[in-house]
Amino acid sequence: MYRTHTCGALRLSDVKQEVTLCGWVQTVRKFGSITFVDLRDRYGITQLLFHERLNERLTETPLGREYVIQIKGEVCERSNKNTKIPTGEIEILVHDFAIMNVAQVPPFTIEDNTDGGDELRMKYRYLDLRRPVLKRNLELRYKVNRAVRNYLDTQGFWDIETPFLIKSTPEGARDFVVPSRMNEEQFYALPQSPQTFKQLLMVSGYDRYYQIVKCFRDEDLRADRQPEFTQIDCEMSFVEQEDILQTFEGLFKHVFHEIKGSNMTEAFPRMTWDDAMWHYGNDKPDIRFEMKIQNLKVKQEVFCDTLNHTDFKVTQEAATVLAISVPGMAEYTRKQTDELTEWVKRPQIGMSGLFFIKCNADGSFKSSVDKFFDATQLREIATFSKAEPGDLILLLAGSEERTRKAMSELRLLMGDRLGLRDPNHYKPLWVIDFPLFEYVEDESRFVARHHPFTAPKPEQVNWLSLPEKYEHIKANAYDMVLNGTEIGGGSIRIFQRDIQEQMFAALGLSKEEAQEKFGFLLGAFEYGAPPHGGIAFGFDRLCALLGGQESIRDFIAFPKNNAGRDMMLDAPSVLDDNQLIELRLK
Numbered sequence: 001m002y003r004t005h006t007c008g009a010l011r012l013s014d015v016k017q018e019v020t021l022c023g024w025v026q027t028v029r030k031f032g033s034i035t036f037v038d039l040r041d042r043y044g045i046t047q048l049l050f051h052e053r054l055n056e057r058l059t060e061t062p063l064g065r066e067y068v069i070q071i072k073g074e075v076c077e078r079s080n081k082n083t084k085i086p087t088g089e090i091e092i093l094v095h096d097f098a099i100m101n102v103a104q105v106p107p108f109t110i111e112d113n114t115d116g117g118d119e120l121r122m123k124y125r126y127l128d129l130r131r132p133v134l135k136r137n138l139e140l141r142y143k144v145n146r147a148v149r150n151y152l153d154t155q156g157f158w159d160i161e162t163p164f165l166i167k168s169t170p171e172g173a174r175d176f177v178v179p180s181r182m183n184e185e186q187f188y189a190l191p192q193s194p195q196t197f198k199q200l201l202m203v204s205g206y207d208r209y210y211q212i213v214k215c216f217r218d219e220d221l222r223a224d225r226q227p228e229f230t231q232i233d234c235e236m237s238f239v240e241q242e243d244i245l246q247t248f249e250g251l252f253k254h255v256f257h258e259i260k261g262s263n264m265t266e267a268f269p270r271m272t273w274d275d276a277m278w279h280y281g282n283d284k285p286d287i288r289f290e291m292k293i294q295n296l297k298v299k300q301e302v303f304c305d306t307l308n309h310t311d312f313k314v315t316q317e318a319a320t321v322l323a324i325s326v327p328g329m330a331e332y333t334r335k336q337t338d339e340l341t342e343w344v345k346r347p348q349i350g351m352s353g354l355f356f357i358k359c360n361a362d363g364s365f366k367s368s369v370d371k372f373f374d375a376t377q378l379r380e381i382a383t384f385s386k387a388e389p390g391d392l393i394l395l396l397a398g399s400e401e402r403t404r405k406a407m408s409e410l411r412l413l414m415g416d417r418l419g420l421r422d423p424n425h426y427k428p429l430w431v432i433d434f435p436l437f438e439y440v441e442d443e444s445r446f447v448a449r450h451h452p453f454t455a456p457k458p459e460q461v462n463w464l465s466l467p468e469k470y471e472h473i474k475a476n477a478y479d480m481v482l483n484g485t486e487i488g489g490g491s492i493r494i495f496q497r498d499i500q501e502q503m504f505a506a507l508g509l510s511k512e513e514a515q516e517k518f519g520f521l522l523g524a525f526e527y528g529a530p531p532h533g534g535i536a537f538g539f540d541r542l543c544a545l546l547g548g549q550e551s552i553r554d555f556i557a558f559p560k561n562n563a564g565r566d567m568m569l570d571a572p573s574v575l576d577d578n579q580l581i582e583l584r585l586k
């Protein structure tokens with residue numbers, strides 16, 4: 001037997017026991033003739049005390065950081081107790097030890113506050129994973145996984161695996177492809193999600209399916225994305241949107257309870273996509289704080305009458321003018337408002353400027369547009385913007401889409417500055433009634449906003465044959481949003497062949513292309529497809545949010561870097577000529 005206990009197990013009640021422990025040497029501290037060692041494993045850290053009797057052996061074979069050792073000894077009460085760790089009241093008086101494996105000096109310190117940079121830690125990920133922070137993250141991930149499975153099990157869902165080597169069927173992003181050796185010049189694709197398979201499982205009558213599954217998307221890896229990521233993928237038959245929202249609100253609440261130990265009793269608020277865009281400027285509103293966007297002018301339509309009575313060119317010419325009232329920030333100095341102006345001018349935000357109105361506590365106003373608006377007009381704008389004395393009103397003017405997006409970002413920035421975005425404060429909601437289509441300017445065509453299998457609202461199905469109506473068609477599509485992040489999304493699906501064909505046609509796919517790419521699904525719809533719908537959650541992101549952290553990378557055991565590289569394996573890598581020839585790629 002290698003060990004009697006783990007390094008996290010022993011307590012005061014174990015004093016006088018003879019134990020054997022195994023683990024990694026975290027630190028070695030020599031005090032005169034005695035040596036203290038912290039021994040670490042997945043379960044914790046236990047202090048070891050080597051008496052001078054063992055000095056000779058320790059000199060012969062000194063212990064180094066990250067050596068794997070086995071020790072035998074007696075559990076003793078510690079005189080100098082450490083209240084920060086569960087084993088802090090005891091130590092082991094070592095009688096005997098054996099070095100099971102030596103280790104090179106690790107390239108960075110194996111501690112929460114390590115001195116290793118990102119790339120270095122990714123190269124030695126197996127060492128990085130020894131750090132307690134990452135261990136806690138992976139433990140949390142495991143617990144979220146378990147809670148999800150337990151809940152879905154109680155709801156009658158079956159975990160059914162679907163293939164990874166599939167047919168390339170565009171779903172929004174680019175496919176990763178795999179050459180087939182046995183089928184000359186043909187390729188498999190890796191699934192962007194099991195979407196069509198889960199729908200086929202509904203056609204097969206499996207009713208409630210789920211899978212915690214890898215998905216692959218060959219996208220440019222902006223901010224914290226991974227080319228392979230994990231989804232909690234679910235589908236149900238004979239359901240309406242309401243059934244799905246209830247079931248998966250239940251899932252989230254269960255997971256939250258298991259992980260956080262507290263109950264979310266209230267029903268999640270629901271907000272239409274239109275309202276989310278109008279009040280928050282995006283479809284994943286952070287509702288931990290108010291500071292709603294005020295729409296003074298939208299797509300040339302003026303809502304705040306004051307803008308009709310000014311010769312201020314900026315608001316006259318802009319399609320859209322939006323405002324937020326930032327509570328208590330009227331104190332902002334010139335330097336600070338200048339800095340905000342620079343911020344909105346950054347290329348990522350892309351505005352040409354910002355103007356502001358300070359609502360002083362005494363009821364007076366000071367603004368960057370005093371030349372164009374008199375005190376009465378400033379008061380009118382302030383009233384329209386729901387500003388209170390002491391608030392700072394920030395205004396942006398420009399084209400609709402850019403201005404709305406910029407205001408949404410500015411709102412989040414101000415939320416951050418006011419400390420209103422505490423990661424340990426959880427505010428989920430549903431965003432519903434998404435548009436079915438999205439117009440892509442560059443390509444002058446409509447694409448599916450969610451995916452091509454999403455059904456239009458039943459009363460708008462006929463509009464599929466009326467292109468002029470496309471921008472108005474709504475879907476029973478929904479996102480679960482948590483703290484400004486989309487954590488899950490899904491829809492009620494099309495389940496009739498003719499409607500699916502109309503949808504493909506609307507997306508610009510010819511009959512032949514639709515048959516070639518999706519014939520299997522269209523065919524299945526001719527053999528008794530039930531009404532169905534589903535949802536998928538981003539598992540990595542969910543874990544990061546529940547862990548109160550930003551980066552999904554820290555919740556994935558072996559992630560890739562921002563360039564999509566595995567720094568440890570050094571992948572992707574070149575193939576040798578023989579492999580290329582065999583695959584007929586050369």
Ligand code: ASP
Nearest residue numbers: 193195490491534535536
């Ligand atoms: N397959 C979809 C996605 O990956 C989710 C769904 O509609 O269930 O976004």
